[in-house]
Amino acid sequence: MKYKDYYQVLGVERDADIDAIKKAYRRLAHKYHPDVSKDPAGEEKFKEIADAYQTLKDPEKRAAYDQLGRHRPGQEFRPPPDWGKQFGDAPFSSDDIDLSELFAGLSSGRRHAGRQGGTFKMPGQDYEVTAHISLDDAARGATVDLNLTVPEYDEHGRLHRVERSFKARIPKGATDGQRLRLRGKGGKGFNGGPDGDLYLNIALHPHALYRVSGHDLYLDLPLTPWEAALGAVVEVPTLGGSVHLKVPPGTHAGQKLRLARRGLPKPSAEEGDLFAIVQIVVPTVLSERERALFKELSDGSTFNPRGHFEQEMRNEARTS
Amino acid sequence: MKLEQADAVWLDANHEFSFAELARFSGLSEAELRELVDYGVLTPTDPQGGEWTFGGDIVVTMQAAGRLRDDLELEPQALALALTLIGRIRELEAQLRGLRAQLPRRPP
The missing domain is CATH 1.10.287.110 (DnaJ domain)
Known part of the structure; x- marks a missing residue:
């Protein structure tokens, strides 16, 4: 050793x-x-x-x-x-x-000297391990293989390291940081003492599209300026497959569009929500035609998104 | 080799545990748990009810309490204070996670 x-x-x-x-x-x-x-x-x-x-x-x-x-x-x-x-x-x-x-x-x-034939019962130790699972596993439930090396007493009271392997079924409803208890899957009890428990700490792998908060999911939803201005129906991927989302006219960047009950399922048979967070994305390279249309819009529009700057500054000056 | 399959139980508010179970899981005595209830850091599901039960979401916190008592030799009052502060940190961490989830991954 x-x-x-x-x-x-x-x-x-x-x-x-x-x-x-x-x-x-x-x-x-x-x-x-x-x-x-x-x-x-x-x-x-x-x-x-x-x-x-x-x-x-x-x-x-x-x-x-x-x-x-x-x-x-x-x-x-x-x-x-x-x-x-x-x-x-x-x-x-x-x-x-x-x-x-x-x-x-x-x-x-x-x-416990002289424990041969003694009656002292020693409960097994509790253990805690982290199970890394995917978002899909959390949504559908999953079975994970667990391998633990735990110290155990043999019948002579000698301590050994023992490999224990078993499958644990994680019911649907998991999310980051949630705990599960597996009764009797910790260290073996000694002299008839109860076996310890195993606690599973759930950790979700990061997902390429969704970010997790509790059982709610967040997704970036890039829109073109014209989709945001005119409104559109866009396809949004969810855990249960793609759905059509209606984007209302006049949608602005940062707005949260809620897709009710499209988040992670909860253990209690409810579901979290999916929030699509709007981003307005402009093409970095414009074609001749696009450039001409944007130019036309620029010439023809009276919209000023910074109109409040001057007003707010005037108010500040008056109150200070 | 066929592996044994173990079923797991969520430690959340929907799974209730008895006073004796909470004492066994946490390593705290029932008297110590009662004291934490008096300090307001541990709340039974139905405080007015005859037999106290507790939501499973409190188990992890009480296990931390058991470890803190043993490892740092904390008195019940100091333990209650530590649990209050740990609870606030967990709340703030959850808020932070929620806010981070709303930040765009790529700037548009």
């Missing part, structure tokens, strides 16, 4: 007293706690800090840790031969677990 320097993780000396260890942990935990920190590396960092603190705050575990000797962080090592016996009769199965699991095993070994 790989060595981790718990003193270095907390930034304390090897002879630091418990108060210094507690203080260092608190400072780092406030900074990196995943429920508080926005640091993307925060979760990994916090786990390291918490593992270090769990071991060093307990005098017995700290002594056991010190007995492992000093190695370079990341260096492969094995605990000394009598180490497990010396420290609370903790059984461990060596190579396929990591340092924090070794110490977790040590505490359960000690706490």
Whole structure:
């Protein structure tokens, strides 16, 4: 297993007293706690800090840790031969677990010493994983393959890493950041304790056309100036296929045209809406004929979209 | 190999959980949950009802509360304050997501 320097993780000396260890942990935990920190590396960092603190705050575990000797962080090592016996009769199965699991095993070994035939029930651990799905999967429901590597106790109370694979059915109605609970799919319970649960955090792949807000979808709808001015019927792609959308005459840029119930389905059998946001797009290259027509429009029109500038400036001057 | 299929339940307001379930999911005791109800950061579906139930959307927040209590050794009052602020951040993030969704992807 790989060595981790718990003193270095907390930034304390090897002879630091418990108060210094507690203080260092608190400072780092406030900074990196995943429920508080926005640091993307925060979760990994916090786990390291918490593992270090769990071991060093307990005098017995700290002594056991010190007995492992000093190695370079990341260096492969094995605990000394009598180490497990010396420290609370903790059984461990060596190579396929990591340092924090070794110490977790040590505490359960000690706490439940003589558990052969004992009745102490330990519930399995809960886990949380992120499932990345497409917008179409969210709309129709999907089945995702999940592979987890979880620490598990065998019948001798030894800790192993076990691969668990299963399919999870995600019912329709998902959206970004929504959670699902899969009962009993977390870590195995020990001694008849209930299995832990698995929590799925849904993350939607970005879509080329739609942007998601809750169960509503937003789509950019480019229109020509004449479509916007005269009104038009345009084809708009939706999750359920294309539909015809009536653009009223005099539509302006930024206007939201709502297509009711064309968004993502909700778990409660309702649907979100689809909003088409109008953009007015002009051709970057004009043909001779287009140029002539625009020129004619320019000469013939009295429309002034900036008429309010002068009026507003006059009002400002009067009130200030 | 045939894989076992697991069915999932949405953690949203339409799925209600009992007091005991919320305590089990979050790792908080019923007394601690009751205190969070007193502070107003946790609201049962029917506060006047006999048996309290809670919407599934609160489960994730209460799990965060359980972690914060354990990892940062927070007192109930500090925990309530942290939850209030986390709730406000989530609200603002949702608003920000909503506004971002309305911004055009390409300038016209």
